[in-house]
Amino acid sequence: MAKTLKEVPLTTRSARAKLPVGLHWRGIDPETHLGYSKGVRGGVWLVRWRIGTGYRQDRLGTADDELSEGTLDYNGAIRAARDRVEGARLEDRAASAGQFQTVRTAIVSYCAERDARFRARGVGNTGRKAATSSLERYVIGREASANMEARAPAPIADVPLHLLTERELIGWRKSLPDTLKTSSVWHLAATLKAAINSAFRANRATLPATLPGVLTAALVISRTNPADGESVARENQILDAATVGRIIAAAKKVDEAAEWGGDLYRMIVVLAATGARFSQAARLTVRDVQIERSRLMIPPSYKGQGRKPEATPVPIGADVLAVLGPAIEDRGKGELLLTRRRMERAPGQLKWVANGRRPWGRAARLVEPWAEIRKIAELERDIVPYALRHSSIVRGIRAGLPLRLVAALHDTSVEMIERHYGRWIADGLDDMAARAVVPLMPAD
Structure with missing residues (x-):
């Protein structure tokens, strides 16, 4: 291969139409190239990137030479090429570090740490946190035991964290039983997010920096959506x-x-x-x-x-x-x-x-x-x-105590009080305002 890349115009259909049948390349960065393999009836996009002294190559998809739907234009091919190379490099780093981190391994490690802390607190805590059983039931599966039935793992369980996508996480959420309350789904999603974030913090070098953002976009669930007919403080x-x-x-x-x-x-x-x-x-x-x-x-x-x-x-x-x-x-x-x-x-x-x-x-x-x-x-x-x-919280609100004091007495935050007890705050303010009303009209 020549040391200097001979680039050709690939950005538009008309530019590609003038090219001869064959393989053509254009640089994305010094070690990554976008390829266009032209045939008699259109072409396909390729990407190659340097690995040591050689290159690795992969197919991206069909070019939009004849059809727009289901194909890739130049900009789409560039994005696909970057995603493919970044994913491959992350996969290589993960492989060099040893066993891939998966959703399953992240959950197992996280639950083991939480359960250990739970038992270390004493006061009779000898078992596991309830969240551990929930994650087994709805994500990683479990074998049958004396008091628990076997549960099959969800498809997401063995997905490597460096390949985890928003679509897969949303698909997992949609697969949860309709009988689960919104609050249960919220706790389950929050615990799954915490487990994967914990694995991300421990393996930053081998996981994509975008992973926390993917988790936030896919797993944030409103607990106060009035449409679901459910409230934390009913x-x-x-x-x-x-x-x-x-x-x-x-x-x-x-x-x-x-x-x-x-x-x-x-x-x-x-x-x-x-x-x-x-x-x-x-x-x-x-x-x-x-x-x-x-x-x-x-x-x-x-x-x-x-x-x-x-x-x-x-x-x-x-x-x-x-x-x-x-x-x-x-x-x-x-x-x-x-x-x-x-x-x-x-x-x-x-x-x-x-x-x-x-x-x-x-x-x-x-x-x-x-x-x-x-x-x-x-x-x-x-x-x-x-x-x-x-x-107890509502009694403090109705008594006219400052919200900061109510929150402090109950080891919570003003934000949480306002979010979950807003109705009673409004009622309490109405009562206080009513007590401030005095007769203004002069006596006859």
């Missing part, structure tokens, strides 16, 4: 004080009937009084109860990024302090405030007996007793324990 999850009181009374009955020893009752009281997430309440220690100042120091959540305060002081009433009294008495400052019985099978018997205490662990521990609480309190079937948090 109206029936906002409970008035009387309903919260019924829940607490029901929790006491369930606690006594099942011989929880006050553990269940205290957990529900703390959730109702503070609006804390279950994971935060489960990490409270005896030291966090400040009796003299009538407040609980709520540990920061694990949600979000960046530095967070050590704890958030949340005022509580004397009635709540009285309920917590038995959990404080004669206990060390560093011990967990809220625990539950450790149940073990009696030796040689089918009977389960209490043997010491243990951390609460996952929020799933509340599922069974909450069903009994809901029944006794005569709540709708879809009312969940998180309704206590929703209700």
Whole structure:
């Protein structure tokens, strides 16, 4: 091959029509050339690029010499050539680094790290995050086990990350069952995006710089689209004080009937009084109860990024302090405030007996007793324990507290408050404005 490329005009149909039958080249950059192979009835586009001391060549598609639809014009051929060469070079770098990173390997690595952090937090976390099971169910598949059925992997699972496209990600989203709630799809897409972004950060040299943008374009899902008929804080999850009181009374009955020893009752009281997430309440220690100042120091959540305060002081009433009294008495400052019985099978018997205490662990521990609480309190079937948090936030809004204070007390942001509780903010402002109205008309 000659050292100097002899370029020919390829940019228009008329220019290509004047060329003789054969192969013609035009430079894209010093090591990449666009080729046009002319035949009797039109031509095809090619690309070649330098690999070491030689060249690699590939076909791009049919030129638009006769038809416009389904063919490539000059500009389209240039774009296709760049994409093909960039993809090939990324693939070569990935191959030289060892095994390709795929959607599957990204998920497996990400979930392993998250589950390890989850278990390291203690407070009874011995299993896996729920997101791990969701990704297995809807993306990478799993084998059958004692309590889980086998799931086939999605087609996207084994796609190399350097070849992952927006179309493939959108196709995966569309393949999800219609029965999934919008919030479930949002969490699933967000977790998949986080897994792939984590792999991208660890393998920047072998993955395209455009990958994060592809993920954002394909996996960003609105959680507040009014068309889907779903809201994070649905109206029936906002409970008035009387309903919260019924829940607490029901929790006491369930606690006594099942011989929880006050553990269940205290957990529900703390959730109702503070609006804390279950994971935060489960990490409270005896030291966090400040009796003299009538407040609980709520540990920061694990949600979000960046530095967070050590704890958030949340005022509580004397009635709540009285309920917590038995959990404080004669206990060390560093011990967990809220625990539950450790149940073990009696030796040689089918009977389960209490043997010491243990951390609460996952929020799933509340599922069974909450069903009994809901029944006794005569709540709708879809009312969940998180309704206590929703209700606490809305109580603060309706009381006219500054949104920044409401957000701080609940370890969240003003943006999140405005996004998910906008209706109650408007109602609260209306109430405040109404109280500012004074009679203006003079008396007769």
